[in-house]
Amino acid sequence: MTDTDESSQFDEESYPSDGSLDYDSEDQDMEDSQFWEEDEEMEPSSDNFGAMSHSEAIQVDHTALAASSQRVLEPEDLLKGQAADVARVSELTALEPWRAELLLWKDDWKVDHVITKYLEQGEKVLREAGMLSDDPVEFVISKPRPDFMCFLCCDEDKATSFKLACGHECCTECYSHYLRGKIQENGSLDITCPMNCKEIVPKPAVMLLTDKKLQAKYQSTLCTRYVRAHNDMKWCPAPDCGKAVKANISVTDESVIPIAECNCHQQFCLACNIDEDHLPCPCKVAARWLEKLRDESETMTWMSVNTKPCPKCTNPIEKNGGCNHINCTQCGNHFCWVCLGDWAKHGSSNYQCNMYSPEQAEEDQKSVNAKREQLDRYMFFYTRYNNHRDSAKLDEKTYKNITKTMETLQKEGKMTWLESRFLPSSFEILRQSRQTLLWTYAFAFFLDAQPEREIFLKNQEDLELHTEGLSELFEYKWDRIPGAKVNFLDKCSYLKSRRQKLVEHVMKGMEERNWKFLN
């Protein structure tokens, strides 16, 4: 058997597996109660997590999820959360903690549901969750005795042995070996007794029979399942981050866009799979946009550059030879590539499109326009959306220069480091405004004509104008920066409030279900 899977989401350090996180240990109980008290002081809520640890970076207001409505959870918070749930169920059902944990695991950590179900149905629930007996159990390794033979390795002279309530006893070496295999395959509280009876091997037994490395892997699998069981929790998608974010608001409410920000600054939506801040687009609209982008963007761009629509049937046509006489294979129309007019009118020896007639042109144009307009409309929004994406990438370059500028200002005695701190925070505002702006184009693309749309477009225009204004300030040479500080601060506070207004306007419409989208 190979070593523990290194691709595990957690390294050993993040899971102290010396037993201190085991709910049986006294230390942990103490920690837990402290942890609860803290929680209640901070905010009287029923969840298990302490206040979010704020990073030192400038906190930018999020309209959807203010810092108070999300918590970043470190691996140890997740373990504490599980322990607290277990303690609660254990207390109210008078079951041992390990039994409470199995019940919670079985029913996706729905604490109240588990308690009610057990109180109503009793032992039956225990059977279903893999506890075949409700006799008190002690998880201990038995001393060697002469009459014992391990049913797995058939050795009779092994030192120690272990069994669960089901009574299937094998030597500790075989038991550990068996558990190692199962844990490496991401097994957790679904690992059954090696005899394949339905008895589940509970956590205390696993802790007793495995080494630290495996325990860490086991805990991480438990946490993964724990996060997955909660629809208000999500793992931070940033590579190797290993933290989760929990929303303190309902994420199933469609009028909320729960954008979370991890301590590592990664932003992601808790309600959908988009791993960025997609405000002000509702999840569904954002998803539609991304789908359209995937389906069409490349083709569309290429087509708009390389093809012309057939004046009769509007099918896009690529000119693949030198001759201007085009024969549409779709509708059989013959036309001129240059003027898009009927080829017959060009005569037999006429390659000069000198037969401009306003009436004809208008008529031709009309039929093309309808279909062309659709494409143009898409291209309009797509170009702007994409432009902000590109600008955002270029802005990142600017960001790298900020530190240099700050150093220069300090060296030249123009500004202290502290005084120039407004630069990185202004950049954060710029980044965020762009992020919002690009998504406003996706929103506007699907927006049907309605009075509120005009307000939205005005908001968008204003945001865009001032975002570009701020972006320009960042192009200043370092010696102009001190003089422009006021401009930076003005722009930032304006942008901040404008962005807020725009998002709030959209959100208000969503709450009142006012927005009408195109199909």
Added chain:
Amino acid sequence: MNALPKRISKETERLVKEPVPGISAAPHDDNLRYFDVTIDGPTSSPYEGGTFKLELFLPEDYPMVPPKVRFLTKIYHPNIDRLGRICLDVLKSNWSPALQIRTILLSIQALLGAPNPDDPLANDVAQKWKEDEKTAIQTARDWTKEYAKA
């Protein structure tokens, strides 16, 4: 290779002493983890009257991982492919170290008696089995006669 685990020698001993009717399994002299196996086709199945040869190997980690088993005799069966590989849950995800060579071979014998075309390994055979069971069973009989006669 390490010394042969006691579990394996016990299983082998019992397979020889109390053989399962219709099944034989004997280890190679030079590799005690490698077994020559024969399974008789179950009565009232298309494989009746045939004797099928298989090979069985116990990997280093046995019994924590299942034995590797493969048909050597050509057989027409929806859950056994051209190379003789077998699609059977207890040989994969449902393996438990409490299972033994004996129980695995019994399961394979049972699989011959109850082909499951809804969970196929050999797609063409399974499709035939579903579309025209009569012909498929006849083919299985013919193959048994042709390839599995002792």
